[in-house]
Amino acid sequence: MLLQSLSEACGLSGNEAEVRNLILKEVQGLVDEHRIDSLGNLITLKRCSSTGAARPRRVMIAAHMDEVGLMVTHIEKSGHLRFSKVGGLDDRTLLSKVVLVGNDRVPGVIGAKPIHLLKEKERHQVVETDQMYIDIGTSSKEETERAVKRGDYVAFATRFSRLEGGLVKGKAFDDRAGCAALIELLRGRGSYPSDLYGVFTVQEEIGLRGARVAAYAVEPDYAFAFEGTVCDDLPKKKDLSPTTILGGGAAITLADRSFFADKRLVKLLVETAEKNGVPYQFKQPMVGATDAGRIHLAREGVPSVAVAVPCRYIHSPVNILSLSDFENLVRLMSLALVALPTLWPSP
Amino acid sequence: MKELIARLVEAYGPSGNEEQVRALIQDEIKAHVDEARVDALGNLVALLKSDPDGQGKPPTRVMVAAHMDEIGIIVTHIDEKGFLRFAPIGGLTPLTLLGNRAVFANGVMGTFGMEKREILPTEKPKLDRMFLDIGTPDKESALKLVSVGDAAAFSRGFAQAGNRLLAKAMDDRIGCAILIQVVKTLKKNPNDIYFVFTVQEEVGCRGAVTSTYGVQPDLAIAVDATDTGDTPESRPMNVTLGKGPAIKVKDAGMLAHPAVRRLLVEAAKGLGIPYQLEVLEGGPTDAMVMQTSREGVPSGVVSIPCRYVHSPSEMVDYDDVTNAVKLLTKVLEDRVAI
Ligand SMILES: [Zn+2]
Ligand SMILES: [Zn+2]
Numbered sequence: 028m029l030l031q032s033l034s035e036a037c038g039l040s041g042n043e044a045e046v047r048n049l050i051l052k053e054v055q056g057l058v059d060e061h062r063i064d065s066l067g068n069l070i071t072l073k074r075c076s077s078t079g080a081a082r083p084r085r086v087m088i089a090a091h092m093d094e095v096g097l098m099v100t101h102i103e104k105s106g107h108l109r110f111s112k113v114g115g116l117d118d119r120t121l122l123s124k125v126v127l128v129g130n131d132r133v134p135g136v137i138g139a140k141p142i143h144l145l146k147e148k149e150r151h152q153v154v155e156t157d158q159m160y161i162d163i164g165t166s167s168k169e170e171t172e173r174a175v176k177r178g179d180y181v182a183f184a185t186r187f188s189r190l191e192g193g194l195v196k197g198k199a200f201d202d203r204a205g206c207a208a209l210i211e212l213l214r215g216r217g218s219y220p221s222d223l224y225g226v227f228t229v230q231e232e233i234g235l236r237g238a239r240v241a242a243y244a245v246e247p248d249y250a251f252a253f254e255g256t257v258c259d260d261l262p263k264k265k266d267l268s269p270t271t272i273l274g275g276g277a278a279i280t281l282a283d284r285s286f287f288a289d290k291r292l293v294k295l296l297v298e299t300a301e302k303n304g305v306p307y308q309f310k311q312p313m314v315g316a317t318d319a320g321r322i323h324l325a326r327e328g329v330p331s332v333a334v335a336v337p338c339r340y341i342h343s344p345v346n347i348l349s350l351s352d353f354e355n356l357v358r359l360m361s362l363a364l365v366a367l368p369t370l371w372p373s374p
Numbered sequence: 375m376k377e378l379i380a381r382l383v384e385a386y387g388p389s390g391n392e393e394q395v396r397a398l399i400q401d402e403i404k405a406h407v408d409e410a411r412v413d414a415l416g417n418l419v420a421l422l423k424s425d426p427d428g429q430g431k432p433p434t435r436v437m438v439a440a441h442m443d444e445i446g447i448i449v450t451h452i453d454e455k456g457f458l459r460f461a462p463i464g465g466l467t468p469l470t471l472l473g474n475r476a477v478f479a480n481g482v483m484g485t486f487g488m489e490k491r492e493i494l495p496t497e498k499p500k501l502d503r504m505f506l507d508i509g510t511p512d513k514e515s516a517l518k519l520v521s522v523g524d525a526a527a528f529s530r531g532f533a534q535a536g537n538r539l540l541a542k543a544m545d546d547r548i549g550c551a552i553l554i555q556v557v558k559t560l561k562k563n564p565n566d567i568y569f570v571f572t573v574q575e576e577v578g579c580r581g582a583v584t585s586t587y588g589v590q591p592d593l594a595i596a597v598d599a600t601d602t603g604d605t606p607e608s609r610p611m612n613v614t615l616g617k618g619p620a621i622k623v624k625d626a627g628m629l630a631h632p633a634v635r636r637l638l639v640e641a642a643k644g645l646g647i648p649y650q651l652e653v654l655e656g657g658p659t660d661a662m663v664m665q666t667s668r669e670g671v672p673s674g675v676v677s678i679p680c681r682y683v684h685s686p687s688e689m690v691d692y693d694d695v696t697n698a699v700k701l702l703t704k705v706l707e708d709r710v711a712i
Contacts, residue, residue, distance in 0.1 A: 268450065287390035289414075312523050328413050328415040328417075329414060
């Protein structure tokens with residue numbers, strides 16, 4: 028399964044090559060052109076169906092290849108690795124996790140003090156990253172340095188697997204779910220009514236950096252960002268809404284911290300979903316940020332919207348998503364791309 | 375001009391929802407400009423072409439900008455009892471909400487309430503304890519009026535207090551009013567002037583990013599409201615209501631280009647109108663992103679001193695407003711060169 032290989036590939040922000048190679052292998056036969064830009068974005072083009080004289084409209088769909096994780100900052104005399112975070116991670120999710128260090132995937136464990144040795148006070152404290160270390164089994168600095176080095180990226184060693192109810196678990200669904208959906212979309216049809224730029228971006232998790240330059244280069248007329256997004260649908264004490272609901276369908280962003288979705292595109296998605304009976308939901312406004320936050324500001328501005336697969340426990344070593352949401356996102360977008368010309372100003 | 379200001383400040387337009395303000399402005403300026411277009415993000419970009427100068431020199435492209443949007447709230451959840459939970463749009467101070475009303479684009483009105491209602495003396499109430507009550511008894515009836523994602527702005531009428539004007543959204547409809555007045559006042563025009571009414575300033579100067587890229591100006595001036603330091607025991611700041619338009623030296627987002635600052639100062643001196651220099655700890659304004667557009671644009675700001683910024687009762691001095699119109703008109707009626 029495509030989502031499985033994407034999820035198990037390692038590609039932290041700034042080090043997306045492994046993921047990019049995997050994607051490139053999948054899409055090469057599906058697109059007319061592709062290139063890798065100076066920051067490492069993979070920009071693919073699937074040409075439109077019509078051969079009319081007018082300049083074809085350009086639609087950009089972005090999904091980011093990078094994932095959150097850690098980076099080795101220091102090697103102790105004892106051989107243990109100190110690290111810092113790459114992207115937003117909660118310290119509480121790190122202890123006792125199995126990790127893979129460097130491109131050679133050297134296995135290690137983020138050590139935790141056994142409960143027997145914890146002082147009463149420590150039981151109520153969150154251990155912060157700078158107190159943690161990674162144990163790769165070595166016992167001296169020299170021995171460690173033969174296997175890994177300072178600056179190596181550290182990914183979680185989470186295996187993908189199926190759960191009950193059509194759910195799956197794995198790591199990096201934010202945003203490998205988006206990458207997989209974009210690949211499915213490129214696979215779905217020979218062509219769409221507009222030139223479709225499928226863009227697999229870098230460095231989203233550390234500030235939407237890849238999308239900025241990719242959108243500048245592509246100069247799209249419309250843009251969509253595919254995401255794996257926050258889902259907190261577990262029971263709550265107060266009557267407050269979850270950000271998204273697992274199994275509730277493709278999650279459409281109205282507004283988040285990085286942008287306001289274009290109202291015409293939101294309307295197009297909603298009407299398309301309702302006409303075709305595709306389940307959809309609105310993501311709770313003003314939560315999170317996506318590549319759309321940069322794309323919509325490119326050059327003279329680009330009408331943009333984000334559509335996402337809800338993922339429980341994102342930005343942690345293990346996430347859960349519902350395959351039905353994934354399929355609904357692909358279905359909704361493939362229909363919406365066909366309906367998109369209704370938005371074009373009449374000549 | 376007060377009638378124009380009253381209509382502008384009372385219009386509805388939280389960030390991302392500037393359509394009503396834009397329509398009003400479009401109506402006001404269309405007879406006075408050569409072209410006006412709305413860009414992909416919703417900015418209104420109007421061009422007043424230069425008078426022919428007979429020497430064939432290309433005119434300077436000057437961009438003057440004011441933002442149409444105001445702060446507000448966005449509905450994030452509608453509960454079983456019909457109360458609306460919300461997130462802020464822009465810099466909203468929780469204390470300014472209690473006792474106030476908010477209105478949606480469709481006219482639906484609500485008032486703010488808070489869980490547990492009493493505020494402890496040591497406590498600053500947080501927005502996540504607050505809700506908007508639109509008078510609906512349950513979720514179903516609320517859903518007939520509003521949806522998640524709808525935005526609301528303060529509801530507050532325009533009023534005068536002596537020579538001072540009181541309203542919500544003075545930040546930055548006062549800038550919009552000044553630009554409109556300048557368009558109508560200009561007698562000659564040796565420059566290509568782009569009057570730009572921007573969107574989404576309050577959430578990160580987003581409209582100015584794309585509109586400045588599109589206009590590609592040689593020089594840019596933003597017109598916006600700024601804080602003052604003239605109320606009892608306020609934070610020290612050398613800007614006073616009624617002492618003239620403020621010419622920005624710096625804020626948290628930018629250092630004004632010294633040549634643009636000089637241009638404005640010289641014009642004020644030439645006119646003999648009062649002005650003050652502004653050093654603001656807070657910020658930024660649209661000028662921050664205008665300055666770094668493409669290869670860089672010399673930029674400055676004419677600020678209108680405004681008390682109680684980001685509250686439903688922002689106060690400006692009418693003389694500061696009319697002097698700002700005179701100042702900008704003077705600058706634009708000469709060939710701008712720096
Ligand atoms: Zn993320
Ligand atoms: Zn302002």
